[in-house]
Amino acid sequence: MSNIIIYGSHYGTTKQYAEELSRRTNIEVISFEDVKKINDYDNIVYLGGLYAGGVLGMSKTIKKLNNISSRKIIIATVGLSDPTDEINKNNIRNNIKSQIPKEIFEKAKIFHLRGGIDYSKLNFAHKTMMKLLYNAVKNLPEEKQTAENRAMIETYNKKVDFIDFSSLDKIINEI
């Protein structure tokens, strides 16, 4: 059985989770940009940072899989919003569903991890996007705020780190 951990990360939080998972499981780890022969692996663990609902690199990577029936696929998202919030979790899952083939979505084991953000490191496009989003949601009444909005408002323009390696335990159990 050959296994691989693939990650999609812009600013390193997902990479940190992926590398820690690799250290704890002894499974090879690689960025989605460097994956060459994905079909050589039986079991695939994909970790991707959440960007406007998308899982960075996931659909591009999963599209390359020829035959999924014999493979085990684990997907873990890394985002700023609280993954223990059920509505948030459902939103993330629905977004994943729209990004990958139905058969893979139904087969995949899906997990959610919490990352972090450092506004001083964001590129111009991401800073602009966050500013637009922040301005759009900051004055919404409390009952209209989602976990996603709340996380963004609370952390806007700051540096926060919610990385918790113990949250990898459930993925390790699944592996």
Ligand SMILES: Cc1cc2nc3c(=O)[nH]c(=O)nc-3n(C[C@H](O)[C@H](O)[C@H](O)COP(=O)(O)O)c2cc1C
């Ligand atoms: C432009 C932008 C969009 C984002 N969209 C989401 C999102 O939809 N949901 C979420 O939970 N976090 C979102 N985040 C936060 C990132 O998912 C979080 O910072 C994550 O830790 C990034 O992973 P990385 O450091 O591996 O790139 C967004 C961050 C940026 C800069």
